[in-house]
Amino acid sequence: AQKITQTQPGMFVQEKEAVTLDCTYDTSDQSYGLFWYKQPSSGEMIFLIYQGSYDEQNATEGRYSLNFQKARKSANLVISASQLGDSAMYFCAMREGDLTGGGNKLTFGTGTQLKVEL
Amino acid sequence: DAGITQSPRYKITETGRQVTLMCHQTWSHSYMFWYRQDLGHGLRLIYYSAAADITDKGEVPDGYVVSRSKTENFPLTLESATRSQTSVYFCASRGRRLAGSYEQYFGPGTRLTVT
Numbered sequence: 001a002q003k004i005t006q007t008q009p010g011m012f013v014q015e016k017e018a019v020t021l022d023c024t025y026d027t028s029d030q031s032y033g034l035f036w037y038k039q040p041s042s043g044e045m046i047f048l049i050y051q052g053s054y055d056e057q058n059a060t061e062g063r064y065s066l067n068f069q070k071a072r073k074s075a076n077l078v079i080s081a082s083q084l085g086d087s088a089m090y091f092c093a094m095r096e097g098d099l100t101g102g103g104n105k106l107t108f109g110t111g112t113q114l115k116v117e118l
Numbered sequence: 119d120a121g122i123t124q125s126p127r128y129k130i131t132e133t134g135r136q137v138t139l140m141c142h143q144t145w146s147h148s149y150m151f152w153y154r155q156d157l158g159h160g161l162r163l164i165y166y167s168a169a170a171d172i173t174d175k176g177e178v179p180d181g182y183v184v185s186r187s188k189t190e191n192f193p194l195t196l197e198s199a200t201r202s203q204t205s206v207y208f209c210a211s212r213g214r215r216l217a218g219s220y221e222q223y224f225g226p227g228t229r230l231t232v233t
Contacts, residue, residue, distance in 0.1 A: 043206070
């Protein structure tokens with residue numbers, strides 16, 4: 001089974017509107033972390049936001065928020081007030097277990113290509 | 119310059135040749151990682167290292183060798199390159215920006231083509 005599933009290969013959103021990128025995960029560990037990265041067309045990987053499995057509140061970073069629903073094993077990224085510069089590939093990733101050795105490994109989803117239109 | 123750098127940025131090599139991709143970070147991060155990115159697969163972990171002289175396999179290690187004699191360097195070697203190893207390779211190191219997040223910082227990537 002896929003550990004990280006991103007079911008939306010491509011998404012379109014109008015400028016200034018909000019958009020939700022879906023991510024579901026599969027783990028039996030109690031301690032884990034979920035990350036979102038942005039990859040613009042230039043190719044670099046940019047860290048956006050993090051949610052720990054024990055964090056009670058949803059993470060927020062500026063226009064980015066992570067809608068964490070633990071029971072449903074989902075960690076959707078919400079981008080508010082989309083901008084043209086948000087057009088990029090977005091990856092969801094997970095680390096499992098504690099932060100020794102293998103607990104640092106990230107498993108990535110296949111990504112969602114977001115296009116922001118005028 | 120501070121950060122994480124990779125060299126070369128672009129490389130074309132022939133099947134069967136040995137090629138080494140370099141990764142250097144200036145943060146003194148303990149953990150370093152090598153990923154490959156292919157269409158339809160996202161990023162997949164090849165090898166990682168917890169510290170100098172400590173390395174371990176990731177999801178797709180076959181055909182690759184790593185070493186880490188110094189904390190700041192983590193080279194990846196393709197011992198005998200194959201066409202299936204044509205990919206974009208990312209090096210990353212693990213930092214700690216917020217309490218508990220331990221996000222990975224990525225280098226700019228190396229685009230490798232094996233002909």
